[in-house]
Amino acid sequence: MARLKKVEKVFIVRSLAQFMTPTEVVVAIKENFKIDVSPQQVEVYDPTKTAGADLSQELVDLFHEARKKYIEQPIYNIEAANDIVQLRVLSALFIKKQGNTRDAIKLSDQIQKIVKGYYEKKIEITGKDGGAIKTETEHSQRPPMFTPDELANLSPQELSRLAINGKL
Known part of the structure; x- marks a missing residue:
């Protein structure tokens, strides 16, 4: 030691x-x-x-x-976070892996994504003319109300069917 x-x-x-x-x-x-x-x-x-x-x-x-x-x-201080460094490394790997078709295709795809700014694209979803998205709430009608006499005349199967379907 x-x-x-x-x-x-x-x-x-x-x-x-x-x-x-x-x-x-x-x-x-x-x-x-x-x-x-x-x-x-x-x-x-x-x-x-x-x-x-x-x-x-x-x-x-x-x-x-x-x-x-x-x-x-900041992330730009990290060497491997810079596109040019990543491209240089991927390019060297691509040259080594040209005999391996599957790896070469994956590396080529990765290089294209970096070059075309695939990782930098941001999608912003907005409403008309860049404003807020308009939301509307629909109120459904309440199911028909049953009187106690009507409920008393229903069979247990009909009562359970109403309860399952949310009409009770």
């Missing part, structure tokens, strides 16, 4: 706050700091896990602050 400096701990906490898995954080730590850590060691820095129950308050606060900032960021 590697002994971590504060900079490395902060990096791990921020990475976990951005919903990276412990395995992804292990790879990122290896790339950025040239240190070998285990996924179990990384989990200790996640206050949402049982392993992170004893994490210092400073790192817990950092985790929650980083997660809040990550969730509240």
Whole structure:
């Protein structure tokens, strides 16, 4: 188990706050700091896990602050949310999958949807000349009322039929 400096701990906490898995954080730590850590060691820095129950308050606060900032960021800050990035990735996949007809058709369809703005179209339903939709309520006539004498003369079958049909 590697002994971590504060900079490395902060990096791990921020990475976990951005919903990276412990395995992804292990790879990122290896790339950025040239240190070998285990996924179990990384989990200790996640206050949402049982392993992170004893994490210092400073790192817990950092985790929650980083997660809040990550969730509240505008969507255009996310690289994969941009159409051009998606098109580049889909285009590379399309070239690789040209031998697989079914996958190539699906990828081609996905690319066309992005290019033609399929996901950006919004449908607004309005009434005449863009106004509110007019609603009308119809009042149906009440079924005929029966007098107590008329009801007394009906058979049990007729009474149940009236009740089932809502005429009673």
